[in-house]
Amino acid sequence: MLGTVITTAAATVVATPAAGLLAQRGLLRARNARLIRITDPRGIDEQYLTPIGGIDQWLSIRGDDISNPVLLELHGGPGSVNSIFTARTRAWEKHFTLVRWDMRGAGKTLRHGGAEGQGEVSFERLHRDALEVIHHVRTRLGVQRVVLLGHSFGSVFGLRIARSHPELLSAYVGTDQNILDDGRDNSAYFDVIERLREAGKKKELTTVEAMGPDARSWTAEQHSLYHRYSAATDPQTLGALKSVVMKSLWYSPLHSLRDLGTFFRGMKLSAQVVLTITGSDDWADGTRFEVPFFLFQGAQDMITPPERAHRFFDDVHAPVKDFALIDDAGHFAAFKHPDRFLDLLLTRVRPALDTVGAF
Structure with missing residues (x-):
């Protein structure tokens, strides 16, 4: 939901002489590259393409000890x-075997197959892919269950998987957790209106007011504009985009200059997926989870407000549940403060x- 915002932030990071x-x-x-090197003989460091949902998709499996619990993002x-x-x-990998997956329409999966080779890019297709990835990881690593970590948009179908497939998971962890309520709570929209008004952004204010508070009626372009204006008026999120997201991309030893371009194309290609979830309702889908349930949210997150996440958390029934705020953090809290998240x-x-006894 933040693709346009990240693209805008990129200009700031690269605004220095090219050489x-x-x-x-x-x-x-x-x-x-030296920092992420895994040398322990008990460790694992694999990056590869594997058939998922009818196309080759990219996975990374890394950790210092293969006997650690598996954490799938x-x-x-x-x-x-x-x-x-x-x-x-990197420190997470000392305690967990960390699995990262570039979904269809994104990252190295997109680079490998090209836009024409991604097939259907929809919420339902991504959900089915995620289940297939979980089964693949269980087989490859010889485990019965994984800890599922849903981040931002990924937390939308993370919740769905945690509800419907507890036999595959040892726990669910949500961060930057999206909670959908079929449009009942539009307070975040009016917060953006107020921030634009206070900032004197008259053109942007007019645009957002014309969209109206019902996000279910917005186009993909309107969703992108809304999230751009929301982040641009939120110092925590805008700061994280520049200092955490963009710098991580730019200095990643796993990503070439060509991968950088693919990163932005992936967000543009995937933008339409948002339209397929705006009428969803997490309360109606159910608040009973048969796995340990955790939400760790940025205390100042204006994109996925912690207040809404906590209201949902209060209604959750789970064998174990816990909620925590990460101070001095908005969206991307887990990556701004990876030590606190760990x-x-x-x-x-x-x-x-x-x-x-879940792993």
Whole structure:
């Protein structure tokens, strides 16, 4: 849902002379390549394409000890892959076998097959792909269950999988958690209106007011504009886009210059997926989960407000559940403060896995 915003933020990061920028990029990519190196004989470091949903899709499996619990991420966007954060989250791999998947229409999956080779790019297709990825990972790593980490847009079908397939999961963890309610709560829309008014953004204010508060009636372009204006008036999210997302992409040792272009094409290609979920209702779909359930949200998140996530959390029935705020963070809280997020995984999620014998 933030593709247009990330594209806009890119201009700020690369607004320095090209020669100096490329030299700095080379140095920092080399440093990050050393940082992410896995040398423990018990470890795993694999990146490969495998058939998922009828097309080849890209997976990364990394960790210092193959006996650790498996943590499978569902990235956001749609189309904004998490493989760019490998260097920032290196410490996670000391405690979990971390699986990252570039969904159809995104990242290295898109680069390999091209836009014409992605097939159907829809919410339902991505949901089926996610289930197939889980089965693939279980077989490849010889585990019964995985911890599912839903991030931003990925948390939408993360919730669905956690409800309907508890036999595949040892726990569900949501961050930047999207909670859908079929349009009942439009407070975030009016918050954007107020921030635009306070900032004196008259043109943008007129545009958002003309859209109206019912997101179910917006076009894909209107969704992109709304999220652009929402992030642009939120210092926490805009700062994270520049200092966390864009710099992670630019200095990623796993991503070439060609991959950078694919990153932005993926978000453009995937933008239409948002239209297929605006009428969804997580309360109506159910608040009973048969797996340990965790939400870790940025305390200042204006894109996926923690207040809405907490209202849903209060109604959740699960064997174990916990909610935590990450201070000094908006959207992308897990990647702005990966050390704090890891602490939550170790002190709250990992004990629940031990209690239920889930890995």
